Amino acid sequence: MNCNVPTDIVFSFTGFAHRGGRTDTHHDGWGIAFFEGAGVRHFVDHQAAIASPIAELIKRYPIKSTNVVAHIRKATQGQVALENCHPFVRELWGRYWVFAHNGDLKEFAPTLDGAFRPVGNTDSELAFCYLLQELRRRFGDSQPGRDDLHAALQELVREIAAYGTFNMMLSDGTALFAHCSTKLCYIVRQYPFTAACLSDEDLSVDFSQVTTPNDRVAIIVTEPLTNNESWTHFEPGELKLFVDGSPLAL
Amino acid sequence: MNCNVPTDIVFSFTGFAHRGGRTDTHHDGWGIAFFEGAGVRHFVDHQAAIASPIAELIKRYPIKSTNVVAHIRKATQGQVALENCHPFVRELWGRYWVFAHNGDLKEFAPTLDGAFRPVGNTDSELAFCYLLQELRRRFGDSQPGRDDLHAALQELVREIAAYGTFNMMLSDGTALFAHCSTKLCYIVRQYPFTAACLSDEDLSVDFSQVTTPNDRVAIIVTEPLTNNESWTHFEPGELKLFVDGSPLAL
Numbered sequence: 001m002n003c004n005v006p007t008d009i010v011f012s013f014t015g016f017a018h019r020g021g022r023t024d025t026h027h028d029g030w031g032i033a034f035f036e037g038a039g040v041r042h043f044v045d046h047q048a049a050i051a052s053p054i055a056e057l058i059k060r061y062p063i064k065s066t067n068v069v070a071h072i073r074k075a076t077q078g079q080v081a082l083e084n085c086h087p088f089v090r091e092l093w094g095r096y097w098v099f100a101h102n103g104d105l106k107e108f109a110p111t112l113d114g115a116f117r118p119v120g121n122t123d124s125e126l127a128f129c130y131l132l133q134e135l136r137r138r139f140g141d142s143q144p145g146r147d148d149l150h151a152a153l154q155e156l157v158r159e160i161a162a163y164g165t166f167n168m169m170l171s172d173g174t175a176l177f178a179h180c181s182t183k184l185c186y187i188v189r190q191y192p193f194t195a196a197c198l199s200d201e202d203l204s205v206d207f208s209q210v211t212t213p214n215d216r217v218a219i220i221v222t223e224p225l226t227n228n229e230s231w232t233h234f235e236p237g238e239l240k241l242f243v244d245g246s247p248l249a250l
Numbered sequence: 251m252n253c254n255v256p257t258d259i260v261f262s263f264t265g266f267a268h269r270g271g272r273t274d275t276h277h278d279g280w281g282i283a284f285f286e287g288a289g290v291r292h293f294v295d296h297q298a299a300i301a302s303p304i305a306e307l308i309k310r311y312p313i314k315s316t317n318v319v320a321h322i323r324k325a326t327q328g329q330v331a332l333e334n335c336h337p338f339v340r341e342l343w344g345r346y347w348v349f350a351h352n353g354d355l356k357e358f359a360p361t362l363d364g365a366f367r368p369v370g371n372t373d374s375e376l377a378f379c380y381l382l383q384e385l386r387r388r389f390g391d392s393q394p395g396r397d398d399l400h401a402a403l404q405e406l407v408r409e410i411a412a413y414g415t416f417n418m419m420l421s422d423g424t425a426l427f428a429h430c431s432t433k434l435c436y437i438v439r440q441y442p443f444t445a446a447c448l449s450d451e452d453l454s455v456d457f458s459q460v461t462t463p464n465d466r467v468a469i470i471v472t473e474p475l476t477n478n479e480s481w482t483h484f485e486p487g488e489l490k491l492f493v494d495g496s497p498l499a500l
Contacts, residue, residue, distance in 0.1 A: 038369050039332025042292050053311045061303045082289025083346075091340060094367035096333075114391040115365060117344035119288050141364040 001068040002176040002242035008062035015198035020049025026072035029085040033098040034065040035173035044085035071100040083120035093143040099128040103165025176242040180234030186220040216245030251318040252426040252492035258312035265448035270299025273450040276322035279335040283348040284315040285423035294335035321350040333370035343393040349378040353415025426492040430484030436470040466495030
């Protein structure tokens with residue numbers, strides 16, 4: 001989720017969490033990270049989201065954020081363990097970066113220089129460490145502008161996606177990058193807001209009742225979360241940058 | 251807390267959390283990190299612990315861990331904000347490191363090479379980044395043995411403590427380093443276990459009912475948490491290393 005004003009993710013997370021063991025088979029852990037200013041609230045659990053007390057808390061407690069990255073895991077590489085749960089968090093350029101991956105990379109074994117090393121044993125965390133290492137190698141000690149960052153990431157994700165499926169999200173709390181390798185779609189909710197109905201549970205919300213005309217919220221997912229809205233599909237290979245609830249034209 | 255078997259911290263955290271706004275003035279945020287294998291569950295909140303829904307969850311939900319670092323904050327440097335809440339987490343040598351600081355450093359302005367940079371603006375996070383940077387500079391890309399690490403940390407904490415008060419804890423999930431600048435004390439609970447009574451709330455627990463004879467748990471705090479046990483005070487300048495619930499002789 002990427003928004004122009006701090007927004008809670010209770011509605012979307014409720015549907016999403018059902019896929020972690022009930023309506024889908026992603027039951028090998030889950031996680032979510034909320035940016036709040038430069039800080040991050042990071043929750044991970046190797047229990048299925050549907051059975052996790054922490055997921056229950058997040059469904060009840062409306063944490064407001066402009067950038068949220070959530071993930072439910074189906075273990076393809078790396079055992080079911082806390083250190084293998086997405087999203088992963090690292091610091092680069094004095095900011096936290098949050099990363100989540102959907103997919104599977106085969107024989108991806110980049111050379112790491114030691115600046116960022118995986119703690120667990122997933123292909124995903126390895127890809128994240130490699131991304132940050134290469135960004136730091138290219139741009140040195142100061143964060144580049146968004147255009148330069150997008151261009152560099154476009155090259156890097158193409159290189160990584162050559163090893164398999166690499167749908168991914170990356171955020172530093174000011175913007176959200178989303179890369180589609182095989183499947184990713186998004187919706188932008190803005191004025192005039194309407195009602196939305198979850199696909200995974202009998203729950204709907206009328207956003208016109210809980211928003212102001214200036215609010216704008218982008219939700220980016222591998223599978224649409226609602227069944228009465230029109231989701232826009234990414235093209236394979238596309239890397240979109242979301243800022244303030246909108247995809248930027250780059 | 252440092253233990254030889256995964257142990258929940260519900261009892262100690264209950265007393266500790268009361269100091270975050272009720273029995274003490276540390277009401278500018280709080281945080282706790284639990285290692286679970288190589289993974290970390292990290293909870294931070296800029297609300298007072300006594301008013302935090304997440305602190306409530308942790309009091310009810312017995313997360314078991316062998317290394318836990320918790321902190322309640324009284325802001326001395328850096329505003330009340332999520333990014334300024336301890337404990338801080340960074341990755342070094344493919345492990346997560348968790349750090350919390352009690353005290354205040356004046357005019358501490360080390361040169362950072364960019365490998366670890368503060369996200370917030372506390373003296374504490376700056377000291378943590380400097381510690382990790384210097385450890386990496388000394389030992390390169392592979393983690394040294396505990397004796398070498400202790401010796402290096404002893405030098406580094408002495409250097410940092412010259413700038414003010416630097417009671418601190420640092421853990422990589424396999425061991426816990428605790429440095430006393432002005433105040434720190436610990437207790438080792440082991441067989442035969444007895445009952446303990448919190449100082450900050452009318453609550454006691456008979457550990458003999460909830461332990462096995464092999465369990466061993468060290469609790470390290472700035473102020474004793476119980477009023478019927480004998481806590482051992484650190485010497486100023488002392489850096490102790492706790493492994494499997496005991497301080498090591500080094």
